[in-house]
Amino acid sequence: MPNTKAVGVAYSDPQFDSVAVTGASSLAAVTATTVGATGAVSAMSGTAVPAGGTAGAGLLVSSTANLGVFFGSGAPTLAAAQGSLYMRTDGSSTSTRLYVNTNGSTTWTNVTTAA
Secondary structure, three states: OOOOOOOOOOOOOOOOOOOOOOOOOOOOOOOOOOOOOOOOOOOOOOOOOOEOOOOOOEEEOOOOOOOEEEEEEOOOOOOOOOOOEEEEOOOOOOOOOEEEEOOOOOOEEEEOOOO
16 A cells, blocks of 8 residues: 655655655655656756756766756856767757767767758
8 A cells, every 4th residue: 555645845754665746746856766757747947048058957867976968058068977968959950959978077079960
């Protein structure tokens, strides 16, 4: 039988193995082993598109600092982990839409995409 509990501002219970949110919700953070969703998942929806991207503001993965998928307008200028991806919102050609970080700092190489 699943545990159910009305959650207020902050709540922690080591007995929970999953959390379900029904209806529209705005959560500052969810920490879980697995998060599942039916339908769309929004992230950073209250954030304007930053010029050059913003370190730490994106979809972060693993315990590696600043490894993830970032977004912004213009060429990327943020520092991120090697292998991170950057989606450019104002990219207008096959070589200005997507970038990959190649040195774990601020060097980004464009990825050429199909038309």
